[in-house]
Amino acid sequence: MSTPPTIVLVHGAFADASSWAPVTLALLDQGYTVLVPPVFNRSLIGDSAYIRSFVEQIDGPVILAGHSYGGAVITVAGAADNVVGLVYVSGYALDEGESLGQLQGGFPDSDLAANLVYSPYPIEGADPGTDVSVKIDAFPEVFAAGVPADTARVLAVSQRPLAAVAFSETAPVAAWKTKPSWGIVSKNDHTINPDVERFGYKRAGARTVIELDAPHLVMQTKPAEVATFIIDAIADLG
Template identity: 45%
Template structure:
């Protein structure tokens, strides 16, 4: 795998250990750390976009449109949302089918998945976290949730039983449709938020207690997009994880958890920055 690139600007000061659970243009994009200037050569990477819980790959449509217009091949697989190990293995199997370089992008819980799926894939050149979790080894979403209070997600969750293939009930988590916009998509229109709430894909609650493996961000360069009005994974938690991963970071002021839908240009800029900095 590629060695991590040196950061061009570090944050100073300590970040309060706060915020989060599970788990995704504008003039209000504040750069926190900048990627080095680089004039890329060689083939463009395939961009792989991994969605998180309570959503599906359609949330990436604005990002996909912009990347395809820029000449990139884009794949947005369906994240199974059953458990971290199985979800990561599935995305890893998608990576197995791709020839050439890859920039791997995760939103929300999809950040946990890419952290694990990238291991063992030498063609993955960069990780991009979009309003996402970037866990360290042994961490779980539930543990992070306990360490970082402030999310509006816990009180909005509806848990429903579903039958497991081997027998017995599993437990799926949904966001209460009446609270979906406030929690998940505050800067989308009311009609868009209602559509997302109706079509949301649940996450298995049991999967949230699966410890993460050795994180790929320890050996790969990473980029982060932090929406400052995220009510699922508060910005303070994302800053903590981004700083720990030595990520190059931008903050999108006033944006919600679905920053890739409301401010797709900001997300695309970070993906392009990752490509420019790592393409050889």
């Protein structure tokens, strides 16, 4: 491309923008413009609308990279006119009219399903909502396997919950139908069944799919490989 795209990294559930930190640094060191906005994890529709608004305020083309639930978010937000490509990193590539629950429901549960905690949270003027998080003692193995033990302990007690409604909301659009995509499968993922990732990427017609011998937080354990994959996707745009 004549104008290099801004790289927008979108984090997933039970994490925040710092989950991308090693990849962010690797891309910045190579001279790329990188932005890592927060995802509020309140609803698929609301989170996607926020990221789309964020992207549409960027001057020039954007390539979106989404991890985990962030993959579902970029599937919807990626419909923005200035988005030129989607990179899925251990992520959900939803179809139009499909929810996270529906996509996951077609495959055996990962270890995550048995290690979730449900907690109420207040919503002004409405019934309480339900937050979903990962059991603290299970978090290091289920979500942060392969991450240094002390780091995993900190991540476990600072996770950003996902509102339960996000699991049932359906994607109003699937940007991969009109935008090129690429995908990374984490072969040792205990949070998302790797077959969910493989299926979504194949259905999306991803130009390139690689499988890494990595856990769910592949951006933490193999940042160089993830950064290179994003750079290669940019090169593939021509």
